Amino acid sequence: MxxxxxxxxxxxxxxxxxxxxxxxxxxxxxxxxxxxxxxxGLARTSRNVLVRAVSSIYVEFFRGTxxxxxxxxxxxxxxxILGVELSNLASGVIxxxxxxxxxxxxxxxxxxxxxxxEQRDACVALGLPNRVQITNVxxxxxxxxxxxxLLSNCVSLFKESALVSAVGMADLMFVGQNISNNTAxxxxxxTVVALIxxxxxxxxxxxxxxxxxxxxxxxxx
Amino acid sequence: MSNTAPLxxxxxxxxxxxxxxxxxxxxxxxxxxxxxxxxxxxxGGGKSTxxxxxxxxxxxxxxxxxFAGKPYISSESADTKTVIDTDVRRSIGMVFQHYTLFxxxxxxxxxxxxxxxxxxxxxxxxxxxxxxxxxxxxxGAKADAYPAQLSGGQKQRVAIARALMLDPKLMLFDEVTSAxxxxxxxxxEQVILQLAxxxxxxxxxxxxxxxxxxxxxxxxxxxxxVVVEDGPPEQVLGSPKEERTxxxxxxxxxxxx
Ligand SMILES: Nc1ncnc2c1ncn2[C@@H]1O[C@H](COP(=O)(O)OP(=O)(O)OP(=O)(O)O)[C@@H](O)[C@H]1O
Ligand SMILES: [Mg+2]
Numbered sequence: 075m076x077x078x079x080x081x082x083x084x085x086x087x088x089x090x091x092x093x094x095x096x097x098x099x100x101x102x103x104x105x106x107x108x109x110x111x112x113x114x115g116l117a118r119t120s121r122n123v124l125v126r127a128v129s130s131i132y133v134e135f136f137r138g139t140x141x142x143x144x145x146x147x148x149x150x151x152x153x154x155i156l157g158v159e160l161s162n163l164a165s166g167v168i169x170x171x172x173x174x175x176x177x178x179x180x181x182x183x184x185x186x187x188x189x190x191x192e193q194r195d196a197c198v199a200l201g202l203p204n205r206v207q208i209t210n211v212x213x214x215x216x217x218x219x220x221x222x223x224l225l226s227n228c229v230s231l232f233k234e235s236a237l238v239s240a241v242g243m244a245d246l247m248f249v250g251q252n253i254s255n256n257t258a259x260x261x262x263x264x265t266v267v268a269l270i271x272x273x274x275x276x277x278x279x280x281x282x283x284x285x286x287x288x289x290x291x292x293x294x295x
Numbered sequence: 296m297s298n299t300a301p302l303x304x305x306x307x308x309x310x311x312x313x314x315x316x317x318x319x320x321x322x323x324x325x326x327x328x329x330x331x332x333x334x335x336x337x338x339g340g341g342k343s344t345x346x347x348x349x350x351x352x353x354x355x356x357x358x359x360x361x362f363a364g365k366p367y368i369s370s371e372s373a374d375t376k377t378v379i380d381t382d383v384r385r386s387i388g389m390v391f392q393h394y395t396l397f398x399x400x401x402x403x404x405x406x407x408x409x410x411x412x413x414x415x416x417x418x419x420x421x422x423x424x425x426x427x428x429x430x431x432x433x434x435g436a437k438a439d440a441y442p443a444q445l446s447g448g449q450k451q452r453v454a455i456a457r458a459l460m461l462d463p464k465l466m467l468f469d470e471v472t473s474a475x476x477x478x479x480x481x482x483x484e485q486v487i488l489q490l491a492x493x494x495x496x497x498x499x500x501x502x503x504x505x506x507x508x509x510x511x512x513x514x515x516x517x518x519x520x521v522v523v524e525d526g527p528p529e530q531v532l533g534s535p536k537e538e539r540t541x542x543x544x545x546x547x548x549x550x551x552x
Pocket of ligand 1: 312316318336337338339340341342343344345
């Protein structure tokens, strides 16, 4: 059987819709996940033992279990616990946000730690109050340093989001699988789907390298 | 009498890092207004620790420091809290061996952060003072540059300017030229000599003999956590009384008698 890519053209609209769902899901979870990750990253350096313990358990749990199982858990168990029906999108957003929050909290934590103690010394020598030290000196540097890794985290999320197809969300992967089942042409269809993911992820990974170089150059001291 | 009242009075300072590393073992130093004290001594002798204690960056085990007659730092014993008066601390400035400019801020932003945030100075007025200070130090064109774009010597001059923005009553310099390429040492030392001409009280740690001789009104040799010798530069650097001082100066400064 010869490969026939022309078949894909018939499903162009469905693929675009799937891609749109993937992008929408990824963007929402990037915003929510990074926010959550930032707060949790701070919480993990908190002086309060309880805050530290709770945030550590959350992060280790979500980093240490397969995303697919997390998805199933949120999709099927969370509605039972909460007693409310959750839409597919809502469940997907919750699951991937929790995952992204755990991953990016580590990114923020590492970048907070990378701001050296001599910056603190300089702050004290200038008599800067604690609040100013944190908001004007430590956090801006930490966030700048976090950006390259955060971008990588976003690219990973974009690819990982394909897992939501397993719980029936109509994302790019789900549409691809459907088409491939209907046409019995898995090789052509999945190749095209992979190329679509690649076409978006590749420029982003290149951008990471570029941005990283610039930031490191700026913060080099 | 008032002009001989000490600016800084350290009494019986003890400081250790953990249970085994005793660094300061009962240090007594008095400094008069307008004095420029150069502290020399072997590596690990506690010179940086002394300056960091003066800056309020380190807790002490016991002892006290007064500044211009006011209590500044005190602790009863290793188990009690070190009390540091933050108002007094604000009248002291420090420049470190390692570059400590804020890399995400431009040179001028580095200068105005503390005046604006600590003293509530208006941004426009702080920027004006900052620019004037930069001009004075030959850095007028660098106001909008970022620290990473500066040479080591320029960074240290900016760090000095940043500290001066708060009108300190005492400046502390901890080996501020020892991380620099040799050809950049002079420009930083010139700036500090300029301050000396304006009678800025300072406490300086340096291994540079020429600089020590030119800047010091007094030299203190510190070793093993105590003051071994203390006197005018001609004496301590030229003909030290103590054998340990002589050994050190022969070794470090390669001076032949
Ligand atoms: N944060 C710290 N924790 C543990 N030990 C420390 C710390 N800082 C300094 N020390 C130790 O205290 C001693 C005195 O250090 P200090 O830096 O004050 O010496 P120094 O006279 O400035 O030496 P140098 O000429 O090398 O700069 C050294 O033995 C050093 O290892
Ligand atoms: Mg030192």
